[in-house]
Amino acid sequence: MANNITGKTYDWGLLKRVFAYAKPYKAVFAWSIFLTLALAALAPVRPYLIQLTLDKFVFFNDSSGLLNMTLLMIGLLLLQTLVQYYQTLLTNTLGQSVIKDLRIDVFNHITKLRLKYFDKTPIGQLITRTVSDLETIADIFSQGLISIVGDSLQIITIIAVMLYADWRLTLIVLVPMPFLMIATYIFKEAIKSAFQDVRNQVSALNTFLQEHISGVSIIQYFAREEQEYKKFKVINAEHRDAHIRSNWYYSIFFPVVELIVALSLGLLVWYGSKSILTNQVSPGVVVSFIMYINMLFRPIRELADKFNTLQMGMVGADRIFTVLDTDEKTPNTGNLVLPQMRGEITFDQVWFSYRQTEEMPADNEWILKNISFHLKAGETLALVGATGAGKSSTINILNRFYEISKGQVLVDGVNIRNLDINYLRSHIATVLQDVFLFSDTIQNNISLNNPAITLEQIIATAKDVGAHEFIMRLPGGYQYDVQERGATLSVGQAQLISFIRALVHQPKILVLDEATSSVDTETEHLLQNAIEKMMEGRTAIVIAHRLSTIQNADKIIVLEKGEIMEMGTHQELLKLGGYYKRLYDLQFASAGIVK
Known part of the structure; x- marks a missing residue:
C-alpha cells in the first residue's frame, strides 16, 4: 500500500483530517503559531x-552607546531563547496530544473489527500502524507544517530586510x-522515495518479529532456528540498506549546501569589500549580511528535510486513516435489549461462507449449508465432526463475529441482528x-479489569470449579503474574482460569470449543467436573472430539462438510448406526476398551 503513496504532502483533505484532531487543543495550537511568527520576526533583529x-558606536568610539546596544542584544538573545523554548515545547506537546487521541481511536477501532479482517491482516503491520506510523504524525506538528511556515516567513523577512x-x-x-x-528539489524527491522504503522495511521487520517471537516454540x-x-538477516539487511540510502542522500546534500553557502559568502566578501572601499556601503552592513546569509540558508537547507518530515507524516496519516476507514466492523444493527435473557437458541436454515460478496458463493465455498436446530433454555448441544466440518463457524456466527449469508439465528425468539451486539456478547461466554x-495478574485475567467483578466473586467462582487451591499455592495467589499468554502455568491451570473467567461474567449461554482436548486424561477429569458446574442452569454449546465428554448432552449434531448428517441424543445416534456410531466405536477401540 505504501509503495503507491506519493505526493501526499499536498493532500489537503488528509491534512485537514489530521488537524481536526488538534481542535481540542486550540489554545496550544494558537500559541504555537504565534510563537513561530514571533521567531520569524525576531530573526533579522540581531544582525x-x-x-x-x-x-554608529564602534567606529565613533561611543562606549556608552556600545554598552546600551550590548545589553539590548543580550536581552534580545534571552527573549529569543525563551520564545524558542516555549515554541518547541508547545509544538511537541501538540503533536504528542494529537497522536495520543489518534492512537486511542485506532486501538478502539481495531478491537471492534470483525475476525475476518485479522484473518487477512498481519498483526505486525497493525502494530507498526499503531506505534511507529503514528509517531510520524506527531512530527507534522513539531517538525513539519508549523516549522515550514515559520522557516518560510523567516526567509521572506530576512530577504526583505536585506x-x-x-x-x-x-x-x-x-x-x-x-x-x-x-x-x-532533487534531494526532496530522492529522500521522499528513500523514506517510503524505510517505512515499508520497518513494517516488514515488525511483522516478521511479531510472528516469529510469538511462534518461537x-x-x-x-x-528451524x-x-x-x-x-531475518535478509529482512534486517534490507532495513539497514533502506536507512543507508536515506543517509547517503543527506551526505550528498549537506556538503552541496555548504559549498553554495561558501560561494554566496565569497561573493559577499568580494563585492562588499569593493563597496566599502568606494564608500558605497558601510562595514556594519557587510558584517550584518554575513549573519543574514547564515540565517537565510539554514532554513532553506532545512526546508527540504522538513518537507520530507511532513511527507512521511502524511504517509503515516494515510496509513492510519486507511485503518480507521476500514469498514470491517460487525454492524450493530439492533438496539434491542431483552428484559431477561433465557438462552434459547434457534438456527433457522443458516447458510454461511467466509466469502462475503454480492454474488452467492460457489457450492464448494459454503462453510455451513442449511443448518437448522432448536435449543431450549438450559439445554446442552454438542457439535461433532471432522476438522473443517463447520463446528467453530457455528459458534462464531452465534457471537456475530461473522455474518451469515442466508437464514437467521434467534436468541429467545429474537433475530440476533436485532439485538444490541454488546448486550448479546455479554451474555455469551466462550472457552x-x-x-x-494476558501478561497480568490472575485476578485481572479473570475479571478483565471489570470493576463490577469483585475479588470475592472470583474466589467463590474459583472454589466452584475447583481451582482455588492451586491458585492459592502460587506466589501471591490471585495477584500472581501469569506472564505473557500464561507461560508460567500448565495447560490445565490456564484452562481452569479461563473457566472462572467465563463463569464470573454470569453468562446465560456457555460455549466450550474443544476446551479439554489439549489436556491429559487426569486433568480432563478435573476439568469435566468444572464443566458440569459451569453448565448448571445455562444453555451450552459444546464442541468436542472426545465423545465420552458429551454423552449426557440433550442434543448431539453430527456435521460433515457444513451439513447436518445426524441429530439426536447419544443413545439415539448409536441406534442409527451411522457416522456417530462409527466415530464412537473408533474412539473406544483406539482407547483399548471392549464393549
Missing part, C-alpha cells in the same frame, strides 16, 4: 542591531540561490481450546 553598533539595507548586496548574495533550489520444536535466522491469558 540589524550589530550593524547599528558597528556603524533588500531594505542594500539591494545590490542582496542580489549578489542571492546569485547562487537557483543552484540551492535545484539541489533542494514452533521454531524450536522443528529446529538457523533457517529463520537467515530469513476456547487455546487459552489466551
